[in-house]
Amino acid sequence: MPWSLLKYGLSKRYPARRDIPLDKDLKKSYDVVIIGGGGHGAATAYHLARYHGITNIAVLEKGYLGGGNTARNTTVIRSNYITPDSVRFYKESVDLFTRLSNELGYNMMFSQRGQLTLAHSDASLRTFRLRAEVNKHCGVRSEMVDREQIRELVPCLNMDENARYPILGGLWHKDGGTARHDAVVWGYARRAAELGVEIHQRTEVTGIQRANGRATGVETNRGTIQCGNVVQAVAGMSAVVARMAG
Numbered sequence: 001m002p003w004s005l006l007k008y009g010l011s012k013r014y015p016a017r018r019d020i021p022l023d024k025d026l027k028k029s030y031d032v033v034i035i036g037g038g039g040h041g042a043a044t045a046y047h048l049a050r051y052h053g054i055t056n057i058a059v060l061e062k063g064y065l066g067g068g069n070t071a072r073n074t075t076v077i078r079s080n081y082i083t084p085d086s087v088r089f090y091k092e093s094v095d096l097f098t099r100l101s102n103e104l105g106y107n108m109m110f111s112q113r114g115q116l117t118l119a120h121s122d123a124s125l126r127t128f129r130l131r132a133e134v135n136k137h138c139g140v141r142s143e144m145v146d147r148e149q150i151r152e153l154v155p156c157l158n159m160d161e162n163a164r165y166p167i168l169g170g171l172w173h174k175d176g177g178t179a180r181h182d183a184v185v186w187g188y189a190r191r192a193a194e195l196g197v198e199i200h201q202r203t204e205v206t207g208i209q210r211a212n213g214r215a216t217g218v219e220t221n222r223g224t225i226q227c228g229n230v231v232q233a234v235a236g237m238s239a240v241v242a243r244m245a246g
Contacts, residue, residue, distance in 0.1 A: 019190040020065065023200050029226035030058045030198075033218050035205050035241055036233035037061025038070035039181065042188035044231055045197045046104075055196035058227075059189070060220060062204035066185035069235030078115050078176040080142045082131045087138040094175050106187030108179045115176025116145070116153055120165040128171040141174040208244040215245055 032048060034041045037059050048054040061067075077097050079090035101108045119125045128144060135142035150170050151159055159167055189199055200222075208230060209217035215230040232241050 019186060020193055020199050023202070024198060026058065026200065026203070026220070026222055026225050027198075031056040031228045032231060033057075033225065033227040033229070034059045034231040034233055035218070036068070036235070036237075037063075037065045037185070037189070037199065037201065038068050038233065038235065039066065039073070039184050039188070040235075041231070041233035042066075042185050042192060042199075044233060045199075046188045046192040046195070049192055049195035049197050057192075057197045058225065059192070059197060059199050060203045060205055060218070061199070061201045064201050065189055065199070066182045068237075070181050070185050073181040075178045075181050076115065076176065077110070077179055078173055079140050080115065080117070080131060080135050080171060080173040080176065082127070082134055084134060084138055087135055087140055091138065091140055094177075097177070097179055100179075100184075100187070104187040104191045106183065106190060108183050108187060110177060110179040112175060112177035114153075115173040116150065117171045117173070118150070118167050119169045119171070120167065122168070125169050128169070131171060135173075143172055143174075145170045145172045205241065205244070208241075208246075210246060 031054055034045055034057060038061075041059050041061070042065070045057050045059050048057060077094055079087055079094045081087050081090060097108065097110050098112065101110060117128070119128055125144075132142045132144050145153065146169055147159060147167060149172070150157065150167060153172065157167065193199055204221045205218055206221060207219035208215050209219065209224070209226075215227070217224055217226045218230060230245070232238060232245075234241050
């Protein structure tokens with residue numbers, strides 16, 4: 001065992017402060033209950049607490065933070081879509097990630113290395129040209145690149161014209177990048193917890209109570225809680241939770 005590790009373990013500073021406090025008992029009621037402890041759920045909790053002053057929030061996660069859809073995320077952050085509304089929306093996301101580590105005080109491992117999408121057919125080339133023009137119109141840095149430019153960007157690619165799927169060209173998105181998906185969840189969750197949000201892991205939602213067309217409570221494996229609003233952030237399980245709400 002390294003001496004530095006042993007020294008730290010015996011010091012008064014051990015154990016270190018937990019990023020996420022241990023689960024408390026569920027309160028009887030909350031202003032907002034967020035179902036799902038992934039990237040969207042944790043981000044929603046943080047933004048409600050930070051920018052809207054709502055801190056009486058419970059985030060309910062049936063497993064562990066970021067263990068569902070977020071754990072299977074491709075980690076790609078881009079804004080080179082084809083419709084203007086999507087381009088503008090995701091441009092805000094890309095811009096957010098450039099400052100998110102500083103805002104949350106947590107390393108998102110964001111790397112703005114660019115994204116290259118390859119075209120293997122004339123149809124793809126036509127679509128990419130359209131995307132490039134839409135992107136430019138919306139202030140996003142995307143451009144068509146030819147085979148030689150692709151060779152310079154990614155020298156290891158097989159540029160053989162006789163390949164099964166030959167590379168004809170590509171769409172180069174300079175501002176595209178990646179971020180560590182679990183770091184995104186933990187960064188948002190830690191900061192939300194510091195602002196007063198409760199994070200409850202191993203807390204499965206089993207039903208939603210309703211009255212007069214509104215959700216009024218959430219049933220869990222740890223008891224029932226009342227709430228003013230329910231937020232669904234469960235990705236692929238959305239249909240299951242939606243059925244609970246009727």
